[in-house]
Amino acid sequence: MRYFLDTEHIDDGERFELISIAVVCEDGREYYAAVEGYDPSAVTPWIEEHVLPKLPPLGDPRWKSRRQIRDDLADFVIGDEIEFWTMCAWSDWSLVVRLFGRFEDTPDSWPMACWDLWQLEAELGLTRDDRLREPDGVHNALIDARYHKRIYESLRRLPAARSE
Numbered sequence: 001m002r003y004f005l006d007t008e009h010i011d012d013g014e015r016f017e018l019i020s021i022a023v024v025c026e027d028g029r030e031y032y033a034a035v036e037g038y039d040p041s042a043v044t045p046w047i048e049e050h051v052l053p054k055l056p057p058l059g060d061p062r063w064k065s066r067r068q069i070r071d072d073l074a075d076f077v078i079g080d081e082i083e084f085w086t087m088c089a090w091s092d093w094s095l096v097v098r099l100f101g102r103f104e105d106t107p108d109s110w111p112m113a114c115w116d117l118w119q120l121e122a123e124l125g126l127t128r129d130d131r132l133r134e135p136d137g138v139h140n141a142l143i144d145a146r147y148h149k150r151i152y153e154s155l156r157r158l159p160a161a162r163s164e
C-alpha cells in the first residue's frame with residue numbers, strides 16, 4: 001500500500017520542527033493535522049508568508065498534539081508492503097520518524113525508508129519542467145500530498161485513484 005506524504009516545517013538552520021503533516025493513501029483515504037505547540041519563535045519570514053495562512057483556524061480539531069498525530073498515523077498507515085513517497089524525502093521522512101522517536105520506534109509494519117519522487121523522475125530521464133503543473137494552494141500539506149500522489153500516478157502512468 002502506497003502512502004504519499006507532505007510536511008510543512010520550520011528549518012532555520014538550528015531548529016527543525018514539524019508544523020503540519022498530510023498523508024494520502026493510494027486507496028483515497030487522507031489524513032491531515034497541524035501541530036499544537038510548535039515553536040512560533042522559530043518561524044521564518046518565508047513560513048509566515050507561505051505556510052501559516054494555509055493552516056486551519058485556531059480551535060479547529062485538525063490542530064493536534066504530536067502524541068495524537070503519532071497515534072493517528074500508526075492507525076492510518078496500515079496494509080501490506082507499505083511504501084512512503086514524497087518529494088525531497090529526507091526532510092519529510094525525518095520529521096515523521098521523530099514523531100515516534102528513533103527509526104526503531106516506528107510501527108513494525110512500516111519500512112525504514114521513504115522513496116523520493118525526485119529520484120524516480122531522474123531515473124525516468126525527466127526534469128522538473130516535465131512535472132505536472134502545481135495545483136493552487138501549494139504549501140498546504142494536504143494539497144501537496146495529493147499533488148505527490150498525482151505525480152506518482154503520472155510517472156507510473158496509473159489512472160488517478162480518485163479525482164479532486
Ligand SMILES: [Mg+2]
Binds near residue numbers: 006138139
Ligand atoms: Mg508542502
